[in-house]
Amino acid sequence: MTRRPHGQRPTIEDVARRSGVSRSTVSRVINGEPKVRAEVVEEVRRVIAELGYVPNQAARQLVTHRTGAVAVVADQPDGRLFLDPFFDCLLRGIRRELARHGAQAVLLFLDEPDDLARVADYLGGGHVDGAILFSLHPGGRLHGMTDRLDIPAVFGGRPLLRDGDTVRAHPYVDGDNRGGARQAVRHLVSLGRRRIATVTGPHDQEHSAAERLAGYRDVLPDAPPELVERADYTRQGGARAMTALLDRCPDLDAVFAASDLMAAGALDVLRERGRRVPDDVAVVGFDDLTEIAESTDPPLTTVHQDVAEMGRLLARLLFDPATEPAAVVVPTRLTVRASA
Amino acid sequence: MTRRPHGQRPTIEDVARRSGVSRSTVSRVINGEPKVRAEVVEEVRRVIAELGYVPNQAARQLVTHRTGAVAVVADQPDGRLFLDPFFDCLLRGIRRELARHGAQAVLLFLDEPDDLARVADYLGGGHVDGAILFSLHPGGRLHGMTDRLDIPAVFGGRPLLRDGDTVRAHPYVDGDNRGGARQAVRHLVSLGRRRIATVTGPHDQEHSAAERLAGYRDVLPDAPPELVERADYTRQGGARAMTALLDRCPDLDAVFAASDLMAAGALDVLRERGRRVPDDVAVVGFDDLTEIAESTDPPLTTVHQDVAEMGRLLARLLFDPATEPAAVVVPTRLTVRASA
Numbered sequence: 001m002t003r004r005p006h007g008q009r010p011t012i013e014d015v016a017r018r019s020g021v022s023r024s025t026v027s028r029v030i031n032g033e034p035k036v037r038a039e040v041v042e043e044v045r046r047v048i049a050e051l052g053y054v055p056n057q058a059a060r061q062l063v064t065h066r067t068g069a070v071a072v073v074a075d076q077p078d079g080r081l082f083l084d085p086f087f088d089c090l091l092r093g094i095r096r097e098l099a100r101h102g103a104q105a106v107l108l109f110l111d112e113p114d115d116l117a118r119v120a121d122y123l124g125g126g127h128v129d130g131a132i133l134f135s136l137h138p139g140g141r142l143h144g145m146t147d148r149l150d151i152p153a154v155f156g157g158r159p160l161l162r163d164g165d166t167v168r169a170h171p172y173v174d175g176d177n178r179g180g181a182r183q184a185v186r187h188l189v190s191l192g193r194r195r196i197a198t199v200t201g202p203h204d205q206e207h208s209a210a211e212r213l214a215g216y217r218d219v220l221p222d223a224p225p226e227l228v229e230r231a232d233y234t235r236q237g238g239a240r241a242m243t244a245l246l247d248r249c250p251d252l253d254a255v256f257a258a259s260d261l262m263a264a265g266a267l268d269v270l271r272e273r274g275r276r277v278p279d280d281v282a283v284v285g286f287d288d289l290t291e292i293a294e295s296t297d298p299p300l301t302t303v304h305q306d307v308a309e310m311g312r313l314l315a316r317l318l319f320d321p322a323t324e325p326a327a328v329v330v331p332t333r334l335t336v337r338a339s340a
Numbered sequence: 341m342t343r344r345p346h347g348q349r350p351t352i353e354d355v356a357r358r359s360g361v362s363r364s365t366v367s368r369v370i371n372g373e374p375k376v377r378a379e380v381v382e383e384v385r386r387v388i389a390e391l392g393y394v395p396n397q398a399a400r401q402l403v404t405h406r407t408g409a410v411a412v413v414a415d416q417p418d419g420r421l422f423l424d425p426f427f428d429c430l431l432r433g434i435r436r437e438l439a440r441h442g443a444q445a446v447l448l449f450l451d452e453p454d455d456l457a458r459v460a461d462y463l464g465g466g467h468v469d470g471a472i473l474f475s476l477h478p479g480g481r482l483h484g485m486t487d488r489l490d491i492p493a494v495f496g497g498r499p500l501l502r503d504g505d506t507v508r509a510h511p512y513v514d515g516d517n518r519g520g521a522r523q524a525v526r527h528l529v530s531l532g533r534r535r536i537a538t539v540t541g542p543h544d545q546e547h548s549a550a551e552r553l554a555g556y557r558d559v560l561p562d563a564p565p566e567l568v569e570r571a572d573y574t575r576q577g578g579a580r581a582m583t584a585l586l587d588r589c590p591d592l593d594a595v596f597a598a599s600d601l602m603a604a605g606a607l608d609v610l611r612e613r614g615r616r617v618p619d620d621v622a623v624v625g626f627d628d629l630t631e632i633a634e635s636t637d638p639p640l641t642t643v644h645q646d647v648a649e650m651g652r653l654l655a656r657l658l659f660d661p662a663t664e665p666a667a668v669v670v671p672t673r674l675t676v677r678a679s680a
Contacts, residue, residue: 082428107448119444125407
């Protein structure tokens, strides 16, 4: 790695000069925008690594309270976030921390076709001091927007490009999805379970779902494909997946569901089918949303994430990025209740 | 009523002059702010009626798209609105209509203690072109704020003062809560039911809940108090209320629950207690949120409100107040399914 004299940090201009491309091309590569040739992407990334360049945006600090407001932008093509108790809890953490800094959360949803352009105009129009962005899909619509804005931004959830790389221009906060899934499946193994199925989230679309499936496979690399059923993070989806798994593998003795809602749906089906939980089938969920996990029958053993703390960290990264690393992965732990 | 020459509309200055008070006192009376002596309130209201004064704010039209954004502000001291399917549906209607006008919804919640001051600063800071306000409690915190702002505002739900009068400074959209409740109870009467109980919302705090109870009493003025049980618009609350009603009045043969969620909770309890629905006990809900009403067992007969249309009307009142009256009450109709 080439260091510059006097400990000066390399700039985007340095990367552009050494790569032989324009500043805006470097910016497009960093933000994962399309329409950059693969060779150029590769060369720019090589130079970024060589120079040890850290995108400037990440280090910009929100100090001037010009508007007293911070945007929370959620890209929800399926319109699901508003009713999601996980997102509600995250928002509470964000609002509490923003209030501590005297700032107000201003919530914008992307669902109508023109929303992206309007939201970009709004964020760029001096109406907010910073932005917290939720863009859960690889190559999501928000990824490329922020570099053109003159405000600091952080991502909730690791922002992934379509090729699996991470957007490097902004810090992010994520849960330890893979580690948490490993804890869940190891717990089931430790109970002596041998036919452990999993109900996954939409792992082809969302990073968190892909990571939770990867954690399952870390512990059970030889699990046959018939023990894996994809669902959509809803209770109904969890019930449908559990039905399919029982039809296909009547001898299964445990299920790891990648969310509490899906686990609740799985419990509904197990009860209908007369399977005792945990005696016949042990069930572990993910999230530990207490209003769900404590009210299922039996109460749910599940992977605990400190969701409110994740929200607080997101807000804190905007106000004080210097004291935090560019990526924060919040650890998980298992909450053991009666279902496993 | 005294008419002015040339059909000129009376102004707030006319009201102030004739009442012998300042313009700001008139404004405080219109917005129901405290700290105005009762005699002054009475005199100002008398003059307003005498002159036929219509507050100017109501007629102000949102034509200049300075920011392209409209605030949706929800006062939720109990933190409940975010996960409420009714509010989600309303918001969709608002967002769709705003998008048609090229505007973006910007959502702000009041829950932290300092939020009111910060939201007022934000709305007054030129960051939005208009505001849609949800303030469900009589004498709510948002009622007095809007007159000081230089943007048009509309209320979702009739904005009530503590003394039961309506805030007159702004148009509002509301459902026909009382008429809908009458439809529900009349339906139960027409089925031959004689002991008709009701599970109410928090009628001491929310106008909609008080109106739905009033509709029940319109049809059954002699219903004994033991047939009325107060709950909180949640499924758990509906279940608790149903349990109390069955313990108190085991001979009841029908229930009008003032929301679909409470009706779903009532159905849970009736099933547990071995009461057949509708044979032993007929049940009618309110709202007709299809994801709830169609998935209960049996499917729920309920009062239909066109919630998305209410959202669209709210947005339209901001852009085109001239073509709409100052208050829009959206009619209801009964959707008959299996539960009654």
